[in-house]
Amino acid sequence: MEVAETIQSVRRQVTTAREKGKRIGFVPTMGALHIGHISLIESAVNQTDFVVVSIFVNPTQFGPGEDFQKYPRPLDQDLEICRKTGVRLVFVPTPEQMYGSENLTWATVEKLTEPLCGQFRPGHFRGVTTVCAKLFNIVQPDVAFFGQKDAQQAIAIKRMVADLNMPLQIVVCPTVREPDGLAVSSRNKYLTKQQRKDATLIYKSLQKCREMIEAGVTNTKEIIGQMRKILNQIPSAKLEYVSIVDSETLESTDKVCGKILAAVAVKIGSTRLIDNILLDTGKQ
């Protein structure tokens, strides 16, 4: 496995791999790799011939007061995980390498980035889509892999790739969960023991949503009410949103129909957690 710190080095190594006829897979990450990332890497290893992972805590997707400084950066451990999972090249750029002295160009996706997390993290998705545009242009992968846990991110990136005709395919992999249902996240390690326990109620609220829809409930308000009831049992929780939206347009509806995304964002103490499930209601 090679570790590249510069754009030139990544390009050289990917070009060599491509010239050998290898299909390039790419998993962009902010490091602090966990079993969620490992499942993305495993998909990439299965579906492509030469897997590149980037580890970059991207400053432009953090807002003021968010956890950019505090975000975990266990690089040696991350590299060990990459080595063991069959990654061929890890790109570990500095912020200077990625953004130079001043970045003036942004790739932005309208509409899809406005509801849900977009309401609470202004500028976040602009930072995400821009850094992905940059990384896609640097690595030039055939396929890039993202997790369903960051549902809105995956939707925005798929849309950017389609709208800007970027020559790659986006694969979205299922959310990986702890045995008790909590979605795996690098931010889970911020939680105290009690908060960690309370956090299981997030997935419980999503399961409640699934059960109600399967039982024939179609009134969105009613379902969200029940979900909120569960989430409000977390003592230190501040709910950001509990939403049921169309899974493609992310528009909310009064009546559940078609393919929907049920999504939750909640702050437990100062730790912001998100989770979601996709449901096909089968209704038109």
Next chain:
Amino acid sequence: MEVAETIQSVRRQVTTAREKGKRIGFVPTMGALHIGHISLIESAVNQTDFVVVSIFVNPTQFGPGEDFQKYPRPLDQDLEICRKTGVRLVFVPTPEQMYGSENLTWATVEKLTEPLCGQFRPGHFRGVTTVCAKLFNIVQPDVAFFGQKDAQQAIAIKRMVADLNMPLQIVVCPTVREPDGLAVSSRNKYLTKQQRKDATLIYKSLQKCREMIEAGVTNTKEIIGQMRKILNQIPSAKLEYVSIVDSETLESTDKVCGKILAAVAVKIGSTRLIDNILLDTGKQ
């Protein structure tokens, strides 16, 4: 020479050329090809092995009330010019092919797109950079060629390519002029005989700027005053801007120094014309 109407067809043909080891040159145009475009194509033919020209009157770079509908579209003549100049592939997409039912994604360059034309054509550069991002992703050229006449466009595109790490080189070719100095433009054909004659004062004003700087004048206001005097001789002219700015940052300065861009935009009747010159003052 091949003519492609779909993205798939362009990609297939460019891939074949690249597999044969050809270096891909690209000249994006809105058609109505003139000797300015021909000089770009000639540069591309000289510097690369397989030249692609796109002809697409891009709706997203026209504002309301601008000349999108009226813009000339002499396709047969354009194809004949491409054939004669050694172009290998012409991409002639429909708006539907380029933008689908709804475009949500924009590539935007801040700051550099705000002064000069940016003040008078809100949204114009966003349309330009976005369509270029799309075309670059479709054609995937090694080099793309732009004209110095659209100086701010060239600067914004160069910046986008650098900031987003797009894997291509941008070459900016000198402005081509009529024998009397008027910069060649597809919009010159909108001019009446008298307006066409008056339009030569645009380049005369730029030559005045050069002369004054060469004579040691450094006061920007004084130079712009003299340029305006010349342009105000055009009876039907409405001056949009007469500016002297840093050629890289496009910021205006009170005192001429370093490399500067002198740029003019003027409406003669309803026809909007722009022109500029680059000058190295040699001063720090």
